[in-house]
Amino acid sequence: MSLLRPFSKLPELNMANVLLVGNDDTFQHVLADAIVKQENNVNVNVRLARTLPLPAENEDSRPRIDLVVLIVNLRSELSLSSTETSLKHLDTGFFLGKVCFLVTGARCTSVPHERLASLRKIAVSLHCPLLFTEDQ
Amino acid sequence: MEDVAKELLSRLVRRIPLVRLRHVLGRWERLSKTQLLSLDFTQPKWALCENLLSLCEENEIAVKDLTEIEMLYRSEYPDQGVWHVFQLVDTSEESLSSDFMHFRDQFKANLKDLINHVSIKMKKLEDESVWIRIAWGGNFSRPNHLKPTYVVHHLQTPYVFVSSLANKHKPLLFQALALSAHCGSVKDVNLSGRCLTALRDLSMRQYKQVFPSRHQKRLEERDLLPNPSIENEHIKLAEYKQQVASEVFGDGVLPKLETAVYKLETKYREHGSENLARRDEPFRGVVKFSSSNLLESLKYCVSSGMASTPVTPLLSSITHKGRNYFVIKDKQHGSVPNTSASKF
Numbered sequence: 493m494s495l496l497r498p499f500s501k502l503p504e505l506n507m508a509n510v511l512l513v514g515n516d517d518t519f520q521h522v523l524a525d526a527i528v529k530q531e532n533n534v535n536v537n538v539r540l541a542r543t544l545p546l547p548a549e550n551e552d553s554r555p556r557i558d559l560v561v562l563i564v565n566l567r568s569e570l571s572l573s574s575t576e577t578s579l580k581h582l583d584t585g586f587f588l589g590k591v592c593f594l595v596t597g598a599r600c601t602s603v604p605h606e607r608l609a610s611l612r613k614i615a616v617s618l619h620c621p622l623l624f625t626e627d628q
Numbered sequence: 629m630e631d632v633a634k635e636l637l638s639r640l641v642r643r644i645p646l647v648r649l650r651h652v653l654g655r656w657e658r659l660s661k662t663q664l665l666s667l668d669f670t671q672p673k674w675a676l677c678e679n680l681l682s683l684c685e686e687n688e689i690a691v692k693d694l695t696e697i698e699m700l701y702r703s704e705y706p707d708q709g710v711w712h713v714f715q716l717v718d719t720s721e722e723s724l725s726s727d728f729m730h731f732r733d734q735f736k737a738n739l740k741d742l743i744n745h746v747s748i749k750m751k752k753l754e755d756e757s758v759w760i761r762i763a764w765g766g767n768f769s770r771p772n773h774l775k776p777t778y779v780v781h782h783l784q785t786p787y788v789f790v791s792s793l794a795n796k797h798k799p800l801l802f803q804a805l806a807l808s809a810h811c812g813s814v815k816d817v818n819l820s821g822r823c824l825t826a827l828r829d830l831s832m833r834q835y836k837q838v839f840p841s842r843h844q845k846r847l848e849e850r851d852l853l854p855n856p857s858i859e860n861e862h863i864k865l866a867e868y869k870q871q872v873a874s875e876v877f878g879d880g881v882l883p884k885l886e887t888a889v890y891k892l893e894t895k896y897r898e899h900g901s902e903n904l905a906r907r908d909e910p911f912r913g914v915v916k917f918s919s920s921n922l923l924e925s926l927k928y929c930v931s932s933g934m935a936s937t938p939v940t941p942l943l944s945s946i947t948h949k950g951r952n953y954f955v956i957k958d959k960q961h962g963s964v965p966n967t968s969a970s971k972f
Contacts, residue, residue: 511861517932524858541861542933550861 496544498585501556507535509555513578514563515542515571519596519627523563543574544581559590566597566607576614593622629684633691636773637684640694641677644701652700658693659683691773695749695761702778703751703759706824709778709791713819713827713950716786716805718812728752728783734808735760742800747771757782764797777801780824781809787831788814789824818953826883831950835883838874872937873930876944882923888952890915890942895958910958923947 510527512520524538537555546554562578565571575593582591593615597603615622641649650669653659663683667676684694702708732750739746745765752758760779763771777797780789788805802814821827829835860866896911919925926943929935935943946952 515933521858528857535857537857537859539859539861546861547865554861 495581495583496546496557496560496586497583498557498590503556503558507537507555508558509537509539510559510561511539511541511557512561512563513541513544513575514561514565514594515568515574516563516565516596516627519565520563522627544578557590559592560586561592561594563594563596564611566595566603566611567600569607572607572611575611579614579618587618587620591618591620593620595622595624596627598624599626629681629689630691632770632773633684633689633694634681636691636694636698637681638677639774640697640701641673641680646673646676648701648705652697652704655700655704656693656697658687658689658696663687692747692749695747695763695773695776698776699749699751699759699761702761703753706780707822710820710822711780711789711791711824711827712793713817713831714788714790714802715815715817716788716809716811716813717815719786719810728758731758731783731808735804738807739800739804742804745769745771747773755782756784762797762801764794779805781805782828782832785832786811787817787828789827818951820952821885821887823884823886826885830883830885830947833950835878836880838871838879866931869933869937870931872939873927876930876939877923877927877947882921882927884920885922885946885952886920887916887918888922888946889917889954891953891955893955893957922952 512524514520520540524540527536527538530536539554539557560582562575563571564575593611595608595611598608612622644652646669653664653667663686667679667683669676671679735750736748739748739762743764744767747763747765749761750758758781760781762777762779763773764775764777765771775792775794777793778791779801781787790801793801805814806812817831819827819831892913892915893910917926923946926935926946930937930939930943942954942956945954
């Protein structure tokens with residue numbers, strides 16, 4: 493299985509790489525723009541992906557990933573299931589503070605409770621922070 | 629003035645918004661300049677209607693002239709009501725002529741042969757389209773001007789767009805059209821929508837089409853990733869999806885369709901439950917997609933990955949065949965479903 497490994501490459505000076513994994517293209521772009529514009533002291537590069545495993549042809553040119561943000565849209569079942577499959581392709585080294593969950597659509601009342609409950613369980617079991625956000 | 633004329637006039641004033649009404653009355657040319665200026669368009673509609681009525685009585689306006697207002701309004705703002713598209717088939721060499729006079733005389737003569745009481749008004753616009761307004765009557769009843777049928781035909785093309793046609797008048801209209809356009813018959817294209825220009829563009833393939841090419845446009849050129857710090861892992865896949873979406877649905881401004889309806893008459897197929905699958909009669913269902921701009925939303929579905937690529941022929945037939953009503957039946961031998969036309 494092609495795992496994404498956290499420590500297999502050397503870090504770069506004054507540069508951080510964030511990987512955003514999620515289904516929603518427009519939200520990813522908006523978030524990426526916001527992240528890049530926000531940081532002035534450090535150069536932050538953002539990479540966008542829909543799901544893991546990442547395509548093998550980018551393996552050489554890809555820098556070391558410092559943070560993986562898994563974006564889950566509670567309104568779609570597909571988002572949650574693709575996140576669960578993506579988790580399997582992350583090396584265990586990532587779960588020492590290099591993975592974070594970002595949840596959108598939590599304020600929507602028509603969303604079944606079980607989705608958020610199961611996502612919380614996953615986050616707790618992996619010791620990863622769970623952040624809530626809204627796309628406005 | 630007759631009751632019918634009064635009724636028609638009050639209906640027109642009620643239905644047409646004030647701004648458009650002013651514009652249309654200006655183009656109507658039956659009222660003199662002073663009369664037109666004397667109309668106060670800031671009044672409530674019933675007062676305006678009474679003023680207009682008195683002006684028309686002064687000028688001795690007949691029903692024939694009033695229908696011209698309606699025709700002007702419908703041709704200037706063609707997005708009222710639902711239009712259905714039909715095609716003239718089996719055309720001979722002399723057909724599809726661009727002679728409006730000839731077509732007009734023939735059509736009027738033919739339709740009047742078929743039905744006694746009918747009122748026809750025909751007009752040719754600058755874009756080579758012929759607008760026909762038909763008020764149908766029965767054998768013993770006068771033409772009903774309150775429910776007219778509108779037909780738009782572009783000379784030299786086989787397409788006819790029809791709005792508000794009752795089923796009982798359909799064969800009469802089609803026969804008259806077939807005779808005057810010198811063609812074998814009129815076929816239902818199974819395409820309908822509210823926006824006439826969109827239907828015309830879709831039928832005659834006048835939207836911006838994209839053809840498959842080896843050299844795919846890079847995403848950077850499309851200005852989707854202007855920031856060099858942001859990189860997409862799946863850039864090749866995203867480009868491919870964009871390209872496929874553009875090939876199937878076109879580029880730029882797409883024709884505005886509202887619905888796509890798929891009527892299923894296939895056998896029920898499911899691995900689990902055996903009871904339903906064993907039945908012989910087909911399982912009937914209707915799938916309807918509706919949106920304010922259907923082609924745009926389908927194109928977005930494909931380019932963002934919600935719909936799988938390669939695009940299923942069920943969706944690509946909308947643009948490739950120019951229709952939005954499909955009946956899907958099982959093939960006789962084998963289990964591959966196929967699309968087939970059906971009488972609408």
